[in-house]
Amino acid sequence: DAGVTQSPTHLIKTRGQQVTLRCSPKSGHDTVSWYQQALGQGPQFIFQYYEEEERQRGNFPDRFSGHQFPNYSSELNVNALWLGDSALYLCASSFEGASGYTFGSGTRLTVV
Amino acid sequence: QQQVKQSPQSLIVQKGGISIINCAYENTAFDYFPWYQQFPGKGPALLIAIRPDVSEKKEGRFTISFNKSAKQFSLHIMDSQPGDSATYFCAASLNSGGSNYKLTFGKGTLLTVNP
Numbered sequence: 001d002a003g004v005t006q007s008p009t010h011l012i013k014t015r016g017q018q019v020t021l022r023c024s025p026k027s028g029h030d031t032v033s034w035y036q037q038a039l040g041q042g043p044q045f046i047f048q049y050y051e052e053e054e055r056q057r058g059n060f061p062d063r064f065s066g067h068q069f070p071n072y073s074s075e076l077n078v079n080a081l082w083l084g085d086s087a088l089y090l091c092a093s094s095f096e097g098a099s100g101y102t103f104g105s106g107t108r109l110t111v112v
Numbered sequence: 113q114q115q116v117k118q119s120p121q122s123l124i125v126q127k128g129g130i131s132i133i134n135c136a137y138e139n140t141a142f143d144y145f146p147w148y149q150q151f152p153g154k155g156p157a158l159l160i161a162i163r164p165d166v167s168e169k170k171e172g173r174f175t176i177s178f179n180k181s182a183k184q185f186s187l188h189i190m191d192s193q194p195g196d197s198a199t200y201f202c203a204a205s206l207n208s209g210g211s212n213y214k215l216t217f218g219k220g221t222l223l224t225v226n227p
Contacts, residue, residue: 004155033214035215040219040220041219041220042116042118042201042203042217042218042219042220043156043201043215043217044217045214045215045216048214056214058214090155090156092155100158100161101158101215103148103155103156103157104155105153105154105155106154106155
């Protein structure tokens with residue numbers, strides 16, 4: 001049973017560029033959350049998608065946007081990249097009504 | 113505002129010893145307190161979780177102790193093994209940990225267990 005799959009695993013972008021990260025949830029999961037983990041820090045909640053809509057949002061600017069598709073997979077888009085956006089981006093899936101997340105291994109984004 | 117404070121930042125323990133990591137929270141509405149384990153290059157994995165209606169939960173070598181009045185909770189790893197070397201995060205959330213919750217994480221503790 002595949003867990004949460006994220007792609008790509010590593011990415012290098014230049015300041016000002018845009019990036020799209022992808023996530024396939026664990027089989028049977030319908031809710032996808034995205035977290036940003038800076039080096040040496042705990043993950044910080046970006047937003048959560050359920051039924052193709054953003055349900056909750058953390059303290060992140062509008063440059064961060066997302067999408068959920070009918071098959072529950074999700075994308076995270078970041079526009080106008082800053083150096084400070086360099087981090088590990090984690091996708092976590094869960095099943096509505098149940099507790100517990102399953103995290104993917106993340107996408108390491110480096111902005112130069 | 114850091115809602116979940118974790119200590120120590122790093123911890124070195126000898127094999128067979130007890131590892132203790134502490135967390136304190138500010139929001140009294142939090143009602144779900146999980147601990148996650150993260151190995152390099154991997155995402156966090158749920159280790160054990162507790163709700164505030166109990167003061168202690170044990171799963172194998174891992175125990176959570178919870179003090180609601182002090183707004184503190186801790187992770188105890190008994191008989192620590194080199195394979196336990198990882199970064200540990202405490203977290204807290206609302207809504208009893210239901211799937212629409214967001215997790216607020218501590219900054220993590222890097223545990224090293226020496227053989």
